[in-house]
Amino acid sequence: MQEHRAGPGSGDPAPNRIVAADSTARTLLAACARALRGEDCADLGQHSVLARFRGAPESVRRAAIARAGTRAAVPAERVGQLDAEAVARWMTDHYRPGSFPGAVLGSPHGAAAHLAVALGVPWLPAGFEMAVAWPDGAADDPGAALRYARPLATRLLAANPGTAVRQVHDPVGRGVLAGAAVTMVVRWRRLPRAYRRFLTERLAPGAPVLTLRDARTWPVLPAGPGYGFQVGSPGGGLDAADFAPDSAALTEVLRCVGGDRRRWDPPQPDGPPDQAEHGVEPGLEADLRAWAHAAGRPLHRVLFPRPEALSAAVADVYRAWLRSAGKTGDRCVVECGRLVDPWQVVRSGLVPYWCEGATQRSVAGAEWWLAGSEPFSSVDVLPEPPGLHSPALAGLPQWLAVASFGRRRSAVDRIAARGYPVTSVPTRHATEVLRGQPYDLPIPPPLRMPDLVAGLRTGGAAHGLLVG
Structure with a gap:
């Protein structure tokens, strides 16, 4: 770095x-x-x-x-x-x-x-x-x-x-x-x-x-x-x-x-x-x-009982923010661990959902959120290989199940999946993948804190968030 x-x-x-x-x-x-x-x-x-x-x-x-x-x-x-x-x-x-x-x-x-x-x-x-x-x-x-x-x-x-x-x-x-x-x-x-x-x-x-x-x-x-x-x-x-x-x-x-x-x-x-x-x-x-x-x-x-709860609530707020700016909010990217790039997400008009790691529990959270959300036209998945074996890890079929929620496009990054889970890819790999997404400009006006807090209070209660 x-x-x-x-x-x-x-x-x-x-x-x-x-x-x-x-x-x-x-x-x-x-x-x-x-x-x-x-x-x-x-x-x-x-x-x-x-x-x-x-x-x-x-x-x-x-x-x-x-x-x-x-x-x-x-x-x-x-x-x-x-x-x-x-x-x-x-x-x-x-x-x-x-x-x-x-x-x-x-x-x-x-x-x-x-x-x-x-x-x-x-x-x-x-x-x-x-x-x-x-x-x-x-x-x-x-x-x-x-x-x-x-x-x-x-x-x-x-x-x-x-x-x-x-x-x-x-x-x-x-x-x-x-x-x-x-x-x-x-x-x-x-x-x-x-x-x-x-x-x-x-x-x-x-x-x-x-x-x-x-x-x-x-x-x-x-x-x-x-x-x-x-x-x-x-x-x-x-x-x-x-x-x-x-x-x-x-x-x-x-x-x-x-x-x-x-x-x-x-x-x-x-x-x-x-x-x-x-x-x-x-x-x-x-x-x-x-x-x-x-x-x-x-x-x-904001207190969150599980990382999946905050990921889901923020993704919902993000989608509403994009739509308030006249964008579709219809494309989702599921990130994992250190495979993130907030600038490319904003530039592409994507709805981001973040998995804490490549565990079965974390990936299941993404599945549940996608299953309960209005369908996305595309779902791109960036699984971060942890570099080790563990009985708690999600297998590639579970990551593929996450991507399958995309109606027109469903993609699990091939480079991250190759040699999973013992290989590893750097953070910049997320940038390389997201640069391939079409631009969705202009970038929306900044989200206002009162709108964010209101959105987390409205949608976060179902996920167990405590917003004060």
Whole structure:
């Protein structure tokens, strides 16, 4: 990715190294910033480490991926030097100079980026994901992952008291990389100074702010002040119960990563589930409310129980927005993971539906929404191959079923489907595919925040959205 605009002080790890290159939030930030400049994602060429070395024998491939993952991660000795405020500045520096008519903040979700672009406003994440090198790690030993990362999290939090850390050990979503690096999601517990300055100086007078919060929960072990540990993730497509040692799904996953089920002995949370890793810290929301009240700005809040709910509600709003501008709103694109390009979607007059990942659960959400929607003349599908095998993944027949809802045209991208699921394609591939769509110009006037909120309230209730 060509995202190297800003860096912290001398000796600190640079934000472009800290923020995981393959994280959804980083891709969405880059895509949204480009779209607001009238640019597509043709230069976003980051490939997943999991997709490398495909011609090697499986055992050799796993070892090579692990070494590559360790090299790409932040060295453990640098974690205490991490500056979360510098990361926040790096994120706001993505956006062009000038004033904006509002802002969207919160959990990483492809529909959030599409909303922001339709509104003509920036999107900023409520945190960021980072990988820390674990040279002697093991994907099948979550207890060792916790023991290794606990002192690292302590140092990180001491240097950044305005943050919280959620460690995620997930061989389902990370595969071999779960044993090469520990994954930490750093969330802001209060509004970063860079965000506060950006909102104060770069938004037009009275401009509204919208927060989007992923309300999913997951078993979490409190491992220290501001520090939680979770095994697995709702985004991986399995349930929390599937991470029990006697789970058939877990056995299959560990076999795929070269692990041993007999070593699997995760620490057991003894309390109720907490918000999952991509939630929004209550302190950040409270800080944002106080800022908005003092600045006299409207603040709207949307909680979504599942990513599919927000995807469906936003797609419905998008279709109504296109039609209000005299367009048909009759062509749909189903995106997945990092295969997004908000600018090409707007340029083509497409209705976007975003799948969080290539899981059966996520793809089924797209099927249900299309089945209940007014038919589309065309449905194009961009499945992102995750680069690994998992019992939770959707097969190509399920992706074909999604595309079949197009009355005149139904297409699953052939390059993404070739070698699925172990291959990988970069974000720019979505741009290459969407550039082939016919232009539908002029672009509609920006969506107004009151119309968006009204549309989410009207159509979102059926999907379980809470709009305030």
